Amino acid sequence: MITHTIFSANNPLPTSPFFHSKVEKQWLLQSFALKAKPIQLKVSNGCRTRACLGSDKSIEIPHQWYNLIADLPVKPPPPLHPKTYEPIKPEDLSPLFPDELIKQEVTGDRFIDIPDERLEKLLETPARIYYKYEGVSPAGSHKPNSAVPQAWYNVQEGVKNVVTETGAGQWGSALAFACSLFGLGCEVWQVRASYDQKPYRRLMMQTWGAKVHPSPSMITEAGQSMLQKDPSSPGSLGIAISEAVEVAAKNADTKYCLGSVLNHVLLHQSVIGEECLKQMEAIGETPDIIIGCTGGGSNFAGLSFPFIREKLNKKINPVIRAVEPAACPSLTKGVYTYDYGDTAGMTPLMKMHTLGHDFVPDPIHAGGLRYHGMAPLISHVYELGLMEAISIPQTECFQGAIQFARSEGLIPAPEPTHAIAATIREALHCKVTGEAKVILTAMCGHGHFDLPAYEKYLQGNMVDLSFSEEKMKASLANVPHITA
Secondary structure, three states, rough: OOOEEEEOOOOOOOOOOOOOOHHHHHOOOOOOOOOOOEEEEOOOOEEEEEEEEOOOOEEEEOEEEEEEHOOOOOOOOOOEEEOOOOOHHHHHOOOOOOOOHHHHHHHHEEEEOOOOHHHHHHHHOOOOEEEEEOOOOOOOEEEEEHHEEEEEEEOOOOOOOOEEEEEOHHHHHHHHHHHHHOEEEEEEEEEHHHHHHHHHHHHHHHHHHEEEEOOOOOOOOHHHHHHOOOOOOOOOHHHHHHHHHHHHHHOOOOEEEEOOOHHHHHHHOOOOOOOOHHHHHHHOOOOEEEEEOOOOOOHHHEEEEEEEEHHHOOOOEEEEEEEEOOOOOOHHEEEEEEEOOOOOOOOOOEEEEEEOOOOOOOOHHHHHHOOEOHHHHHHHHHOOOOEEEEEEEEEHHHHHHHHHHHHHHOOOOHHHHHHHHHHHHHOOOHHHOOOOOEEEEOOEEEEOOOOHHHHHHHHOOOOOOOOOOOHHHHHHHHOOOOOO
């Protein structure tokens, strides 16, 4: 099959089993610029190419199995029939094994072709699908691309502790990991719904040395205020941001780290798209459409911004499509205006597509892609007409995730299921039109800690929550009225 895996190389993380811990910190210090690191591509003939950025050398990962028997000077003794003690015949094995495996068992051929059949064959589409996989990092997502440099820059300035928030737990895990590398204190406010539903994400952070609090908490004034209003609050990223920012503002030795939305985070994540550009060039492909999931926007920006640069330079002209949850559609339903990045109104006002800083999304997916606003830079790019956006309900997302998992083997986190569902839509459209489009998407993290959500879907208990216009209007009523 022709589904192509583009594995991450520029995650600031060692992926080689031969990587030695004694050079780990030096490697990490050098990882923020594009270096000659390994990349891996899955190409249509089933051969994976391994190469180095900045090098014209490549090594083909085999697309054939090697049979040692063909080269042995003395052949091994044959297996014997359990009753006749005669050498076993191929037909004797047919009750146990399929014919092709029987042929391989007795063959004297030196090389045997490795089959390659997956998602595109399942969809019966002429489209060629490439996905950028970021789940190979220790934290299981693309988030260390920014977490490691943020931790490093804080250490360089003598900061002792950092605080942050996390929704589904990907960012909190990444920052806890990064802080463990540099001996930096880390404190995380995890959205209550996620804290309860994902104990292993919390334990992951704690294993790396982070303190983790459910948000809203009684530790901060912002958390106390929210709990007074709603003692059973499921929390939100906006609330968790308020708590983390409050702690940072009150402690001179503590700084705040953010995993999405801000320009410097999107900048760090651009290694994703820069890598994809080189990898697509290496196999002679140009994407016709680029699809990414959007919550705060870090992964989507990382994938798409380098391609937007090439589009602005008129070198390529792909459709660039953001995909968000129907239950929290900041781009497709939100208002483009100045708003706070947090619920308590402690952060600077940013002009962005927003549902209102008071908006508390339904806690499905345990927090993933559930932020009231979109990154200001992505919002600006959207307003310029350089990209488009759609929203997809969660049952369709998980249906796509199941198809992906059963054809590609990787279980996606809930966040990239939105991009996967939109990719499947596009591929099926190509099946109707006969277009052989090249589709590039992002699989920004694995779903190993999200299996309760899969269980809910597989048992038929997942429902599509309708977006509440009234809830958004009430939230937008509290947005400052600024003309700019």
